Amino acid sequence: MSRKKDLEHLSCTDCSIYNCKSRSKEFPGFCLTTKDNDEHSIADDIEEIKHYLQGDEQDAVVARASAQVEGLFYGKLTRVEEIIEFANRIGAKKIGIATCAGLIEEAKIFAEILTAKGFEYYSAICKVGSVDKTEIGILEEHKIRPGTHESMCNPILQARILNYQKTDLNVVIGLCVGHDSLFIKYSDALVTTLVTKDRITGHNPVAALYTAHSYYNRLHQKND
Numbered sequence: 001m002s003r004k005k006d007l008e009h010l011s012c013t014d015c016s017i018y019n020c021k022s023r024s025k026e027f028p029g030f031c032l033t034t035k036d037n038d039e040h041s042i043a044d045d046i047e048e049i050k051h052y053l054q055g056d057e058q059d060a061v062v063a064r065a066s067a068q069v070e071g072l073f074y075g076k077l078t079r080v081e082e083i084i085e086f087a088n089r090i091g092a093k094k095i096g097i098a099t100c101a102g103l104i105e106e107a108k109i110f111a112e113i114l115t116a117k118g119f120e121y122y123s124a125i126c127k128v129g130s131v132d133k134t135e136i137g138i139l140e141e142h143k144i145r146p147g148t149h150e151s152m153c154n155p156i157l158q159a160r161i162l163n164y165q166k167t168d169l170n171v172v173i174g175l176c177v178g179h180d181s182l183f184i185k186y187s188d189a190l191v192t193t194l195v196t197k198d199r200i201t202g203h204n205p206v207a208a209l210y211t212a213h214s215y216y217n218r219l220h221q222k223n224d
């Protein structure tokens, strides 16, 4: 635990006890679960669970379905299979696929799997609309290949297309950092991620964290 911070600024990433998980130890003094929050704006939220209890309302259904998939298939299913289990448990019939152009072949495979499992699907690639990057003020020199037509990623249009198609659950396949944020912002349906883009690690971003004390120790270098 960091000793450089005062109590007010300690949070879960400063903890090494994690008593919230299984209640087999003591909560640390700064714990968000137990500290006296009477004066705090989140005081009413600490023990608030009604969102997770109210019948078939979406939050309750999703909370239960997620926990079932975690508990029943822990360490047994791939994420592809977990998404299928989750979709079935929330009653999703039509799946939206928001894919990166760089992962279109993988998106096609996922679409085949959805069909085999009895789902409808509709997909939208990130370059849909084919608008050149310069049309939204991106400088020519900020293109990957300056001087060529280079379509912008269009996550808002991706979301609108899937909204129009009335998909029940949208699955992100490799959208860029930030483009994924816009897609999630504009998606009507719930969003889950199958692939998180990381061009350097073969779409396995946690590899940088696993190796942050060795190969990627540059990540710990302070900014000037």
Ligand code: SF4
Pocket (backbone or CB within 6 Å): 011, 012, 015, 016, 017, 018, 019, 020, 021, 027, 028, 030, 031, 032, 033
């Ligand atoms: S909620 Fe409390 S026990 Fe759990 S990780 Fe955060 S500080 Fe630690």
